[in-house]
Amino acid sequence: MAECSNPETINPNWEHFSHQADMGVRGIGSTKEAAFEGAALAMTAVITDPARVAPKQPVAVHCEAPDDELLLVDWLNALVYEMATRKMLFSRFEVRLNGRSLHATAWGEPVEVARHQPAAEVKGATYTGLLVKQDQKGDWIAQCVVDV
Numbered sequence: 001m002a003e004c005s006n007p008e009t010i011n012p013n014w015e016h017f018s019h020q021a022d023m024g025v026r027g028i029g030s031t032k033e034a035a036f037e038g039a040a041l042a043m044t045a046v047i048t049d050p051a052r053v054a055p056k057q058p059v060a061v062h063c064e065a066p067d068d069e070l071l072l073v074d075w076l077n078a079l080v081y082e083m084a085t086r087k088m089l090f091s092r093f094e095v096r097l098n099g100r101s102l103h104a105t106a107w108g109e110p111v112e113v114a115r116h117q118p119a120a121e122v123k124g125a126t127y128t129g130l131l132v133k134q135d136q137k138g139d140w141i142a143q144c145v146v147d148v
Helices: 032-047 069-087
Strands: 014-019 023-027 059-063 088-098 101-110 131-134 140-147
Touching: 014 032, 023 032, 032 069, 032 088, 032 101, 032 140, 059 069, 059 088, 069 088, 069 101, 069 131, 101 131
Parallel strands: none
Antiparallel strands: 014 023, 023 140, 059 101, 088 101, 131 140
């Protein structure tokens, strides 16, 4: 499991998994919302260390989709869009799910190349490895592969 370098993060709620030339992102949480938040943080960690990104500016995100898996892809792609158009990175997320509707706030700051040292650019979330489910322990898992 990849770990965030933030020493206050004892149990990170995200991890990466290998997938050929791209990268898998996985969020894990006690709720579906927490798993979606973890997947978003894992996506940030593909680009830079999330601990380097100050959660200064809030950005509202809204998505709707016919099922949880498509909602995850839409959520991550909405974040990719916000990162690209606002030239920002995000390190804190609050997701609220209501049926097939997602309302969220992402907090972040404008990219500073010298400080953030972006390692990759995420082009978008894909349907590859797409999964949103509860495991045997009761934890939620939200995952997919992102195109880098």
